[in-house]
Structure formats: C-alpha cells, structure tokens
Amino acid sequence: MSETNRVDFGFELSEVDPSSTPGFHGSKKDGEKALADEAKELSDQQERLFAASKGGSKRSVLLVLQAMDTAGKGGIVRHVVGQVDPQGTSLHAFKAPTEEERAHDFLWRVERQLPQPGMIGVFDRSHYEDVLIGRVRQLAPAAVIEERYEQIVEFERLVAESGTAIIKVMLHISREEQGERLLERLDRPDKHWKFNPGDIDERQYWDAYMEAYQIALTRTSTEQAPWHVIPANRKWYARLAVQRLLREALKGIDPQWPAADFDVDFEKARLAAS
C-alpha cells in the first residue's frame, strides 16, 4: 500500500489526488476496521522494539509528520501512535524556534529530540519547516536555504546509520478541504481553540508552499529516509496508511526478545528460597 505513495525519481506532487486512497480499495468503514484490527500487531511490534533495546539493540523508529494546517497530524498521533504503549513513544512538536534555538544551527534542536534506542519518536513538524515556511516566507537568505537540503540529507544519513528507521510523511490535503476544515473550526465553539488566525495568513501562500514541498520532497527523499506523500482528504485513509508504514518499518527491523543476561535457573532458585 505505502509504496504507491513513495517519492521517487520524477515525482510530481501536483499529480497526487488528495482524495485518492492508493493501495486501498475498501470503504471508509473497511478502513476504520482495518485500522482497529491491526492495532494489536502494531502494539506487539512496538513492545518487541522496546524490549530489544534492553538487550542492547540500538534500533529505533522516527516518524516525521509534515503537512499544511488542518491536514491531520494530530489525528495521526492520537489514532495511530496512540495505539501503542505510551511508554514506548516520544513525541515532539516543533514550534517557531526560540531565541536559544535560533542561536544554533537549524538541526541542533532536532538532534536533541531524536528517539532513544527502543523508542518510536514522532516529530510533529520538524527540520523541514526550515525549507518550507523558511523558503516561502524568506526567513533566511536563499543561498542558506539552498544549502539546507544537502545538510538534511547528510544529517538523516547519520541518523539512519545509527540505527533509526526514518519514515517521512507529508499528509496531503487539497486547498478546498483545508477551507472546509478551517470553517468547521470557526463554526464549532468546541473547535475554536484549534483555530489560529495565522492559519489563514499561511493559506494565502498555498501555491508557494506546494512548490516548496515539491522541492523538499524530491531533494531529500533518499533510500535511507524516503518521503511518503499520503493523500489526506480522507482522514481514515491517512491514518491507515501511516499505521502500515510504521508496521513495515518495524517489520524491517524485526526486533527480537533479548536473551536473558542472568542465569534463569539460578534466579528461580533464589526466588523459590525467598
């Protein structure tokens, strides 16, 4: 399923239909059932990843979530990442950088949030903001932004080589869908807290953002850290697609229960005598 969303040579973001459900032919109801049905397996895989780290494995998973506002990053965390033991996940939402963060290289704050061995780390936004809003809103000189793509590729290569399986996801919604979701946040008092007037400001730059995504996706999708563009007009589909990417990454790691680092019979005897 996920391979169909992967960014490879010749990829064109404009050709992806945000309402499509590539690789899945069922209904919304089927999709929701599949999401629920596969929760246990995902949870089991996560526990095994965590356990393996106690035996010395350095493997971990990093899920990078990027998207336009309202595309559903929060829903992915809640409904997919929320399916596994919270003790095995570490979440970090990257906001506009603080003064301290701006005093460092743009990757500094990212490096500090990388997942520990055994963990599934989730980035809600990431270092890609520095080539997305950074590019669209010209927050740095063009030449500086130009250098960042290569810096990101190099950084992610090191992260992957250290044992982290990197999954990069762009949740792709249409401009119309965003309009409807923003309107819902304005219509419903219980959604007002999710609305930020700045979201409408950024919406004016939609085409520039799509261009910045196209550039970032194609220049930083590598074998070790590929991008996946997931159509997200249908929330249920996007969640299922991310769940499957996580499951595939964990299957690739294939973590094993670690061997005992103690003498089982000796400890049984001590326990019996206690």
Add this chain to the structure above:
Amino acid sequence: MSETNRVDFGFELSEVDPSSTPGFHGSKKDGEKALADEAKELSDQQERLFAASKGGSKRSVLLVLQAMDTAGKGGIVRHVVGQVDPQGTSLHAFKAPTEEERAHDFLWRVERQLPQPGMIGVFDRSHYEDVLIGRVRQLAPAAVIEERYEQIVEFERLVAESGTAIIKVMLHISREEQGERLLERLDRPDKHWKFNPGDIDERQYWDAYMEAYQIALTRTSTEQAPWHVIPANRKWYARLAVQRLLREALKGIDPQWPAADFDVDFEKARLAAS
C-alpha cells in the same frame, strides 16, 4: 469507588486485602468492559483539559504511581493512560538518581518533570522513593529521611495550589502474588527482559517496605494530595480504579472549552475571501 481506597486517619496498610475489589462488585469481564466503556469519556475530559490550557487555564493533573516490583505500574500507563491522546500526557520514570541529581535536593529532579498546564503528568516512581527505598536501604541518615515527609507535604501543597490536581496511588500486591509474577518473568523468554535480579534482592525486604509505605502513606496523605491504596492482585481492578480516579480528578477540574480570542465573524469573512 475510589473513596474506599483513600488513606485517611487511622489507615492501616496491613488491613488492605490485595485481592479485594472495593467498590466494584462485578466480575473480571465486567471490569474489563467498564474500563473499555469509559475510555471515551476519559479521553473527552482530557481533550477539554488540554483545550482549556490554550485559553489560559493553569490546571493540570499529576498521577503518582508507587508500588513494589511487578505490581503493574506499566500496565496502568499502557491500559489507562494509553486511553487518551498521547499529546496530552507526559510520562516520567524515575530511576536511581544520577550523579547530577544527587548533587541537588531530592525534590529538584521531580519539580522539573511536573506537568505543564493542560497536561496529565504521570510519575512512574517518584520522590517517594526517597522515603521508601531510601528508608529501607538507609540511603540517607535517619534524621534526613525524617525531614523529608514534611518537605514532601509542603512541596505538594505548592504544586496543588499552582493548579495541579494530584492523585497518588500505591498499587498494593501481596508478597505471594509478586512471587508468582516474578516466576512468570523467569519462565517466559518473552518476559526475561522485564526481569531484574535486583528485584529478588528487594523482595527480601518486603516487611520493611510495607512499614516504610505505612509511614509514608499516613504522613503524606493530605486533603490536597491524598493517597489511594489500590488492591492490585487483580490487574483489571487496579486499572479500573485508577481510571476512575483520573475521571474524578478531571470532573473536579471541570475544564471548559476556551472562548475564542479572535473575532469569529471577521475570520469567517477572511476565510471566505481566501
């Protein structure tokens, strides 16, 4: 249900039956169903707590989990805390203090992990270790430990007054039950990673631990930060009991959706024009 577990004047830990299910008269199946049925309400309450903080509320929740090894702290996090949006929870497991931590007052590392407004914080072990293993294993002079009870009460009073609802839980298992659970960890290769030979060392001090708990529970159970001793030989019961404590705490806070801090009609007009 939870009131029956609360530590008040005259409380005696030795009188609590770890296999009992105070306040709940159903079967294991009933209990598991109740836990699942109430997940949605807990999750809704959590979202409201989180939302309220965006409107300026300073309220948060802190769940402190203490227990002998194998009593089920991890299961509480997985099966109860795991019912809500991971973006609204912050977990911290306190291990033996590091050199840096030991260089500070025993509450220093705790204060740094307190939940932010809107969050449900969970402590897997806590500052109580400093009057539990600290007392049993004489990790500090008796006079120093003696002072800590009052320091804890004062610390928690300040935390509560700053807006944090504090729920302190001791999961109470019997020595026999611990023996069976440790044996299971030794019998099953997929559980070996959870076994630590040090657990058997601590088990030898069972009675001293129960005495240390009795002292800590009765000296630090206050109106603002009461202790609840939850019989935990039946895991399903302990989970249900903690879920209910969380729900009661959130009900007590009664968080409200925050009012819009923007002009809804104006933003709707901007959106329509965008």
